[in-house]
Amino acid sequence: MPQPNTPLPYLIIDFDSTFTQVEGLDELADIALQGHPDREKVVGEIRALTDQGMSGSLSFSESLKQRLALLPARREHLPLLVAQLKGKVSESIVRNRGFFEQFPGRVYIVSSGFREFIEPVVADFGIAADHVLANTFTFDATGRITGFDPENVLSRDGGKILQLRELDLEGDVYVLGDGYTDYQIREAGLANRFYAFTENVSREAVVARADEVLPSFDEFLYQNKLPMTLSYPKNRIKVLLLENPDVRAAELFRAEGYQVDSVPGGLDEEELLERIEGVSILGIRSKTQVTARVLERANRLIAVGAFCIGTNQIDLTEAMKRGVAVFNAPFSNTRSVVELALGEIIVLARRIPEKNPKMHQGEWDKSARGSFEIRGKKLGIVGYGNIGSQLSVVAEAVGMQVLYYDVAEKLQLGNAVRCRTLQELLQQADVVTLHVDGRKDNTNLIGAAELAMMKPGALLLNNARGHVVDVPALAAALRSGHLGGAAVDVFPYEPKTNDEGFESELRGLPNVLLTPHIGGSTAEAQRNIAEFVPERIMQYINTGNTQQSVNFPNIQLPLQQAHRLIHVHANVPGVLARINNVLAEHHVNILGQYLKTNEHIGYVITDIDKEYDQEVIQALRAVEHTIKFRVLY
Numbered sequence: 001m002p003q004p005n006t007p008l009p010y011l012i013i014d015f016d017s018t019f020t021q022v023e024g025l026d027e028l029a030d031i032a033l034q035g036h037p038d039r040e041k042v043v044g045e046i047r048a049l050t051d052q053g054m055s056g057s058l059s060f061s062e063s064l065k066q067r068l069a070l071l072p073a074r075r076e077h078l079p080l081l082v083a084q085l086k087g088k089v090s091e092s093i094v095r096n097r098g099f100f101e102q103f104p105g106r107v108y109i110v111s112s113g114f115r116e117f118i119e120p121v122v123a124d125f126g127i128a129a130d131h132v133l134a135n136t137f138t139f140d141a142t143g144r145i146t147g148f149d150p151e152n153v154l155s156r157d158g159g160k161i162l163q164l165r166e167l168d169l170e171g172d173v174y175v176l177g178d179g180y181t182d183y184q185i186r187e188a189g190l191a192n193r194f195y196a197f198t199e200n201v202s203r204e205a206v207v208a209r210a211d212e213v214l215p216s217f218d219e220f221l222y223q224n225k226l227p228m229t230l231s232y233p234k235n236r237i238k239v240l241l242l243e244n245p246d247v248r249a250a251e252l253f254r255a256e257g258y259q260v261d262s263v264p265g266g267l268d269e270e271e272l273l274e275r276i277e278g279v280s281i282l283g284i285r286s287k288t289q290v291t292a293r294v295l296e297r298a299n300r301l302i303a304v305g306a307f308c309i310g311t312n313q314i315d316l317t318e319a320m321k322r323g324v325a326v327f328n329a330p331f332s333n334t335r336s337v338v339e340l341a342l343g344e345i346i347v348l349a350r351r352i353p354e355k356n357p358k359m360h361q362g363e364w365d366k367s368a369r370g371s372f373e374i375r376g377k378k379l380g381i382v383g384y385g386n387i388g389s390q391l392s393v394v395a396e397a398v399g400m401q402v403l404y405y406d407v408a409e410k411l412q413l414g415n416a417v418r419c420r421t422l423q424e425l426l427q428q429a430d431v432v433t434l435h436v437d438g439r440k441d442n443t444n445l446i447g448a449a450e451l452a453m454m455k456p457g458a459l460l461l462n463n464a465r466g467h468v469v470d471v472p473a474l475a476a477a478l479r480s481g482h483l484g485g486a487a488v489d490v491f492p493y494e495p496k497t498n499d500e501g502f503e504s505e506l507r508g509l510p511n512v513l514l515t516p517h518i519g520g521s522t523a524e525a526q527r528n529i530a531e532f533v534p535e536r537i538m539q540y541i542n543t544g545n546t547q548q549s550v551n552f553p554n555i556q557l558p559l560q561q562a563h564r565l566i567h568v569h570a571n572v573p574g575v576l577a578r579i580n581n582v583l584a585e586h587h588v589n590i591l592g593q594y595l596k597t598n599e600h601i602g603y604v605i606t607d608i609d610k611e612y613d614q615e616v617i618q619a620l621r622a623v624e625h626t627i628k629f630r631v632l633y
């Protein structure tokens with residue numbers, strides 16, 4: 001690891017809820033009360049006392065005394081507790097184990113907890129017993145914990161202050177902790193700075209008094225320019241989520257340590273321009289337009305997540321040229337659209353859109369006129385991609401004959417018959433369903449001429465994109481009675497939020513089923529998407545893996561013991577050679593390297609074998625044609 005530029009201050013680190021994610025005594029209570037009839041009640045009382053002691057509302061010694069009195073703990077519980085705590089060390093501390101191993105002499109664990117469980121946990125990080133200052137238990141002859149050693153200064157009120165006085169450290173002293181007793185060290189003038197550590201718990205009274213708030217230990221290392229495992233603290237990564245993706249997405253990003261902001265509904269270009277600065281990850285669905293202007297303003301954008309299939313709302317090329325990777329969920333809502341389409345075919349074939357409102361108005365219109373079974377009818381699928389081909393299988397299962405047309409060569413499933421032209425399909429199908437992608441060329445793919453080619457009484461479904469159908473032409477074909485009905489889920493203009501009204505020429509037409517772009521809006525699909533997209537983005541940020549990115553060259557380099565650099569550059573000759581020259585000039589050995597290019601950019605992941613210093617980083621950033629350069633770890 002590179003050495004810090006300035007002498008390292010002494011770090012006084014609290015143990016419970018700081019070094020570890022939990023309070024040691026709470027965990028001990030859990031273990032000791034296994035099988036106890038009042039377990040939950042007693043554990044709850046102990047937790048409440050811990051909290052009161054930590055926030056300063058109960059004196060520390062009183063809180064400790066009362067907690068130990070409630071605790072039927074024994075010596076033999078301690079090994080179990082230690083094993084449990086070793087698995088609950090704070091994630092950012094674990095991540096930066098190397099820092100502790102490198103500077104054990106500058107770190108003291110000062111805790112009102114107990115040496116018996118602290119010492120073995122921190123020893124794994126190279127922190128010696130004489131740098132652990134903590135209470136000690138007292139036991140009776142049978143091994144039951146009876147209390148604490150009253151001679152230990154840490155058992156008293158203001159114990160940490162007394163302990164720091166005894167330590168009498170020379171030089172700068174920084175305190176990191178989550179409790180009031182940690183802040184008191186700074187208040188007593190025994191530390192230069194107090195950092196409220198909030199990775200596990202955030203107490204208002206403590207945060208209010210802190211010099212700095214640390215959502216992670218990475219943040220401390222970053223602020224103080226100290227060696228760290230990550231190149232950038234995750235808590236500095238800002239996520240902006242629009243259009244209400246499932247809550248799971250925010251949960252996953254937060255669990256990763258990112259800051260998450262959500263805006264219900266979509267934002268128009270001007271609104272997005274105002275919000276995009278400083279955002280590292282933008283999450284959208286189908287409505288938000290990510291334009292070249294937005295991307296130009298997006299000064300920290302690393303990735304865009306489309307929480308849907310379609311990505312036509314994003315300027316993919318501009319994003320690529322600016323080194324912004326775009327990910328979507330290419331099959332998380334496929335089945336939901338297929339089920340909707342199948343339902344729509346049946347519903348239209350039975351003229352339900354007409355009958356249902358009549359019933360609600362008290363009109364009984366029992367008639368078979370214009371209604372038919374779908375068995376044996378011809379379903380024409382335009383766009384035989386993920387949705388189209390899955391619908392093909394399901395439609396055959398209910399007895400339909402499937403025809404399909406796709407501009408690309410596609411595997412023919414079951415008994416589906418390929419049409420060579422769109423015209424061939426339109427002329428034969430009883431039901432035409434559109435599942436093409438939203439590329440610009442597909443604008444008005446179905447216009448007046450195509451509608452005229454369809455069989456009289458045929459049905460049309462559009463669950464793809466609004467611009468694919470010429471809506472006035474469709475409305476005319478329905479009004480004239482040439483088409484027997486239509487189901488439309490997507491529109492050239494869609495309201496930004498549920499508060500905006502919906503306008504369309506299709507409103508009020510006979511046997512027309514209109515739905516508010518809900519093809520993928522099922523609990524299952526939304527949950528799948530909210531897991532799929534964040535996972536891809538976090539993988540990209542953490543490992544550089546771009547598999548399934550829709551605009552970046554797809555690369556996956558296996559993880560190895562190395563430092564990883566990623567470099568996005570304009571695809572011109574010689575950039576890789578220049579990167580490697582810089583590494584060679586700095587005597588950095590390459591352990592693995594993978595470059596892939598597309599027509600605009602080159603993306604290269606390089607694993608190197610040794611510590612990098614700022615000079616190498618600056619030199620790599622300065623390589624001509626660099627678009628983005630990141631050190632991952």
Ligand SMILES: NC(=O)C1=CN([C@@H]2O[C@H](COP(=O)(O)OP(=O)(O)OC[C@H]3O[C@@H](n4cnc5c(N)ncnc54)[C@H](O)[C@@H]3O)[C@@H](O)[C@H]2O)C=CC1
Pocket residue numbers: 309310311330333334337382383384385386387388405406407408435436437438442445463464465489490517518519520521
């Ligand atoms: N209504 C909704 O809520 C949802 C709508 N969608 C939309 O459904 C559409 C299809 O999605 P997927 O099947 O996942 O996409 P996909 O990319 O797997 O399939 C699209 C297929 O359309 C073909 N295609 C493109 N233009 C064509 C043309 N002019 N003529 C014939 N074939 C053409 C492509 O070659 C491809 O095989 C997309 O537009 C997507 O945005 C997707 C999910 C939900």
Ligand SMILES: O=C(O)CCC(=O)C(=O)O
Pocket residue numbers: 285286287307308309310311333517520521
């Ligand atoms: O659910 C959404 O917002 C959009 C669904 C969609 O159209 C898609 O996945 O492409």
